[in-house]
Amino acid sequence: MQTIKVGLLGFGTIGTGVVKVFQQNGDLLASRLGANLELVRIADLDTTTDRGVQLAPGLLTDDAQALLNDPEIKVVIELIGGYEPARTFVLQAIRNGKHIVTANKALLAMHGEEIFRAAEEAGVTVMFEAAVGGGIPIISAIKENLGANNFSALYGILNGTCNYILTQMDEEGAAFADVLADAQKQGYAEADPTFDIEGVDTAHKLALLIGLCFGTRVNFDQIYTEGISKVTALDIEFAHGFGYKLKLLAIGKKDGEKIEARVHPTMIPEDYPLSSINGVFNSVRMVGDFSGPVMLSGYGAGMDATASAIMGDVLAVARDLQSNIGIRSPALGCPQVQMTSCEIKPMDQVVSAYYLRFMVKDQPGVLAQIAGILGNHEISIESMVQPHRHAAEAVPIVFMTHEAEERDVTAALAEIDQLDAIQEDTLLIRIEENLE
Amino acid sequence: MQTIKVGLLGFGTIGTGVVKVFQQNGDLLASRLGANLELVRIADLDTTTDRGVQLAPGLLTDDAQALLNDPEIKVVIELIGGYEPARTFVLQAIRNGKHIVTANKALLAMHGEEIFRAAEEAGVTVMFEAAVGGGIPIISAIKENLGANNFSALYGILNGTCNYILTQMDEEGAAFADVLADAQKQGYAEADPTFDIEGVDTAHKLALLIGLCFGTRVNFDQIYTEGISKVTALDIEFAHGFGYKLKLLAIGKKDGEKIEARVHPTMIPEDYPLSSINGVFNSVRMVGDFSGPVMLSGYGAGMDATASAIMGDVLAVARDLQSNIGIRSPALGCPQVQMTSCEIKPMDQVVSAYYLRFMVKDQPGVLAQIAGILGNHEISIESMVQPHRHAAEAVPIVFMTHEAEERDVTAALAEIDQLDAIQEDTLLIRIEENLE
Numbered sequence: 001m002q003t004i005k006v007g008l009l010g011f012g013t014i015g016t017g018v019v020k021v022f023q024q025n026g027d028l029l030a031s032r033l034g035a036n037l038e039l040v041r042i043a044d045l046d047t048t049t050d051r052g053v054q055l056a057p058g059l060l061t062d063d064a065q066a067l068l069n070d071p072e073i074k075v076v077i078e079l080i081g082g083y084e085p086a087r088t089f090v091l092q093a094i095r096n097g098k099h100i101v102t103a104n105k106a107l108l109a110m111h112g113e114e115i116f117r118a119a120e121e122a123g124v125t126v127m128f129e130a131a132v133g134g135g136i137p138i139i140s141a142i143k144e145n146l147g148a149n150n151f152s153a154l155y156g157i158l159n160g161t162c163n164y165i166l167t168q169m170d171e172e173g174a175a176f177a178d179v180l181a182d183a184q185k186q187g188y189a190e191a192d193p194t195f196d197i198e199g200v201d202t203a204h205k206l207a208l209l210i211g212l213c214f215g216t217r218v219n220f221d222q223i224y225t226e227g228i229s230k231v232t233a234l235d236i237e238f239a240h241g242f243g244y245k246l247k248l249l250a251i252g253k254k255d256g257e258k259i260e261a262r263v264h265p266t267m268i269p270e271d272y273p274l275s276s277i278n279g280v281f282n283s284v285r286m287v288g289d290f291s292g293p294v295m296l297s298g299y300g301a302g303m304d305a306t307a308s309a310i311m312g313d314v315l316a317v318a319r320d321l322q323s324n325i326g327i328r329s330p331a332l333g334c335p336q337v338q339m340t341s342c343e344i345k346p347m348d349q350v351v352s353a354y355y356l357r358f359m360v361k362d363q364p365g366v367l368a369q370i371a372g373i374l375g376n377h378e379i380s381i382e383s384m385v386q387p388h389r390h391a392a393e394a395v396p397i398v399f400m401t402h403e404a405e406e407r408d409v410t411a412a413l414a415e416i417d418q419l420d421a422i423q424e425d426t427l428l429i430r431i432e433e434n435l436e
Numbered sequence: 437m438q439t440i441k442v443g444l445l446g447f448g449t450i451g452t453g454v455v456k457v458f459q460q461n462g463d464l465l466a467s468r469l470g471a472n473l474e475l476v477r478i479a480d481l482d483t484t485t486d487r488g489v490q491l492a493p494g495l496l497t498d499d500a501q502a503l504l505n506d507p508e509i510k511v512v513i514e515l516i517g518g519y520e521p522a523r524t525f526v527l528q529a530i531r532n533g534k535h536i537v538t539a540n541k542a543l544l545a546m547h548g549e550e551i552f553r554a555a556e557e558a559g560v561t562v563m564f565e566a567a568v569g570g571g572i573p574i575i576s577a578i579k580e581n582l583g584a585n586n587f588s589a590l591y592g593i594l595n596g597t598c599n600y601i602l603t604q605m606d607e608e609g610a611a612f613a614d615v616l617a618d619a620q621k622q623g624y625a626e627a628d629p630t631f632d633i634e635g636v637d638t639a640h641k642l643a644l645l646i647g648l649c650f651g652t653r654v655n656f657d658q659i660y661t662e663g664i665s666k667v668t669a670l671d672i673e674f675a676h677g678f679g680y681k682l683k684l685l686a687i688g689k690k691d692g693e694k695i696e697a698r699v700h701p702t703m704i705p706e707d708y709p710l711s712s713i714n715g716v717f718n719s720v721r722m723v724g725d726f727s728g729p730v731m732l733s734g735y736g737a738g739m740d741a742t743a744s745a746i747m748g749d750v751l752a753v754a755r756d757l758q759s760n761i762g763i764r765s766p767a768l769g770c771p772q773v774q775m776t777s778c779e780i781k782p783m784d785q786v787v788s789a790y791y792l793r794f795m796v797k798d799q800p801g802v803l804a805q806i807a808g809i810l811g812n813h814e815i816s817i818e819s820m821v822q823p824h825r826h827a828a829e830a831v832p833i834v835f836m837t838h839e840a841e842e843r844d845v846t847a848a849l850a851e852i853d854q855l856d857a858i859q860e861d862t863l864l865i866r867i868e869e870n871l872e
Contacts, residue, residue: 017726020726021584021726024725025584025585025586025725025726028584028585028586029583029584031651031770031774032579032583032765032769032770034771129581135582135724135726135727135728135730136730137573137576137577137580137581137582137730140573140576140577140580140581141573141576141577143468144573144576144748144751144752145565145573145576145745145748146571146573146744146748147465147468147747147748147751148457148461148464148465148743148744148747148748148750148751149461149464149744150461150464215467271712273709273712273713273733276707276709276712277709288571288744289460289461289740290453290456290457290461290571290740290741290743290744290747291571291734291735291740291741291744291745292571292734292735292738292740292741293734293735294571294572294573294732294733294734295732295733295734296730296731296732296733297709297730297731297732298727298728298729298730298731299727299728299729302728304725304726304727304728305726305727305728307584307726308582308584308585308724308726308727309581309727311583311584311726312580312581312582312583312584314584315580315583315584316580319764319765323759323761323764325759325761328755328759329468329755333468334467334468335470338467
């Protein structure tokens with residue numbers, strides 16, 4: 001039986017999961033493949049911490065070069081994370097003719113074009129199923145199984161930390177800061193959670209999905225990105241009252257020649273399937289012209305689920321190696337030279353319905369003033385609620401609008417927030433009424 | 437640019453969908469593939485009906501042999517359906533060195549071993565993504581992306597007709613027969629709906645999924661199969677009262693060395709994601725040891741969605757042809773010689789909770805009699821409801837039991853159904869409390 005040798009860069013949580021798969025399911029992998037997969041080297045600067053898995057002597061090294069320059073190693077799993085030294089190591093491995101399997105969405109969202117082009121030149125594959133949606137087979141579904149479709153839209157719940165926090169706020173009525181602190185204690189949020197809660201991680205993933213679905217190059221910094229830190233339990237409660245759930249949604253939409261690419265807290269109808277994706281689960285819903293909507297969900301993060309996706313990619317690369325194929329299919333489904341550069345629709349032209357929460361002094365005439373300004377900007381109101389619960393201080397007034405252009409809403413809010421009665425910046429949350 | 441020539445056997449609804457994909461998305465396929473896919477021949481006995489698509493002269497023939505013996509054709513899409521002549525034609529195509537893409541679950545569930553072995557001998561691929569779950573990429577997810585996992589369980593809503601009928605009964609409170617008649621009018625149910633409503637189609641699909649998930653051969657006639665024709669709107673209403681939804685569920689479970697393989701109406705908790713799969717949508721939930729639960733959903737049938745899955749397979753086979761690969765991965769994920777033959781757990785040993793609806797004469801002591809017999813058989817009751825709505829005739833009494841072995845329940849019901857007060861056969865519906 002042929003043996004295919006694999007190297008692992010980065011021996012953190014996910015790396016440990018990968019070692020567990022090799023150890024526990026090695027026979028299964030061999031039977032699926034008709035070849036042995038052997039993990040021959042692990043490189044990490046930390047060679048002393050006990051990760052709870054037994055390693056053969058000499059397997060772990062602090063010298064990445066020993067791995068990158070080993071001609072026996074055909075597949076490199078990159079789990080260092082971040083931009084550097086991951087980028088340098090990956091490019092070096094590619095130049096050395098090694099196939100790459102990575103979970104590093106930040107790296108690919110920032111340096112994807114450089115890496116994918118280098119791989120095409122070297123005739124090696126870059127697989128990254130684990131970079132989006134943890135254990136859920138999203139990348140391959142879009143590229144391969146649904147590859148005969150033109151996609152019109154994709155919607156994703158792509159960050160487990162945010163979804164966990166929003167679910168807890170929903171179920172417990174707890175404040176954002178408290179839930180975040182609790183999530184950090186339980187290991188569902190990082191010590192510095194900025195990337196997650198401000199939507200940056202979700203935008204990284206959306207950039208990759210847009211490339212795959214629409215064959216177009218999007219830098220993740222072109223994506224409108226708004227996190228969940230301003231959302232309160234009160235807004236989630238109001239959302240319920242109107243029949244909505246609140247999710248941090250990644251949205252990619254074809255709109256003629258332009259593309260909508262945005263990440264923000266979004267209210268979606270409660271009975272929509274995406275509304276039932278709770279806790280650390282992730283989900284993606286794509287709409288193809290032939291497939292119709294297809295929805296995939298599962299664990300979006302975690303040692304085991306991410307390791308599952310990585311090893312699925314290793315299996316695919318190993319099949320290619322068995323057949324002496326360099327690149328079976330390009331990283332984003334079509335070759336880099338064929339990728340287009342679609343225009344991203346500016347956020348102020350996006351059309352949406354809106355939830356607007358004003359915090360006002362409880363005095364006569366305020367409601368009429370707000371409604372008047374909204375009307376002047378041609379924003380039509382679907383419903384309004386003013387619960388009068390804390391009459392002493394600022395009280396919330398919530399307007400749900402019909403669809404309006406974002407620039408009109410921004411202009412109206414700029415005016416409204418100047419009113420004497422307005423006590424704090426107005427909170428705007430977009431509503432997606434029709435996810436197809 | 438290389439051209440890969442494809443033949444289509446069977447020009448019905450799905451075949452027409454396939455032609456539409458070739459015509460509408462041919463450029464997309466070419467860009468993904470870096471090669472042209474050309475549909476060079478369609479064979480169908482009916483060469484006169486207008487299917488609403490334009491064909492080049494000479495493309496359509498009534499002579500399957502002209503297609504099967506054309507050495508230029510490298511990929512054959514089989515959409516004849518049923519056992520014969522599909523089986524004969526597929527085997528002939530395989531012997532002629534052609535790769536097969538099929539949506540024919542009946543054929544594969546019955547003759548899969550013969551066909552897969554023939555393909556392995558001939559060094560060609562048999563792809564069948566469209567055979568299970570229409571446009572949802574289930575097969576490839578199990579075989580490839582989740583291929584590093586040992587699966588413990590799979591649950592599927594796999595028949596759009598049944599799910600449509602149950603959803604309508606649920607939403608409208610309508611009777612089974614009325615909804616079925618309506619579904620037939622709307623084209624959601626066949627003129628002879630037996631295969632669908634009696635669970636046979638679901639069992640065909642489950643047999644394939646069990647082979648893929650557990651690497652074991654299951655003949656579909658070993659699968660316990662019970663359809664939805666005995667379910668009434670009353671049962672669905674009772675289910676709601678207890679917090680359940682009623683679905684025709686395909687269940688495959690690893691239980692030590694044995695496998696549970698069963699298809700039957702099943703009550704599942706209302707807040708489980710599978711409960712939100714309504715109408716003609718299908719869904720599969722698989723539980724891998726590393727991935728955890730992964731759920732995929734989308735259209736389970738229909739011209740366009742099925743054509744999407746078929747063309748995804750054609751894309752994969754075309755990639756193999758570009759690289760001169762015969763078999764990239766075996767049809768069921770591991771070679772036929774490595775497939776095991778697990779023992780199917782006999783139904784009377786299956787453990788489940790139960791919904792039991794007794795129809796009784798409204799007279800004192802009946803409830804105690806029933807409860808007594810259940811107790812004698814060590815079946816413990818979780819709750820009971822006796823709404824007394826039609827006191828003149830037979831009235832329903834519903835018991836929800838704790839988990840019990842099926843043989844005990846069967847024995848108890850045999851005794852209970854002998855009681856004078858019992859007016860009709862008792863309806864038993866299994867409850868899945870824990871879908872993992």
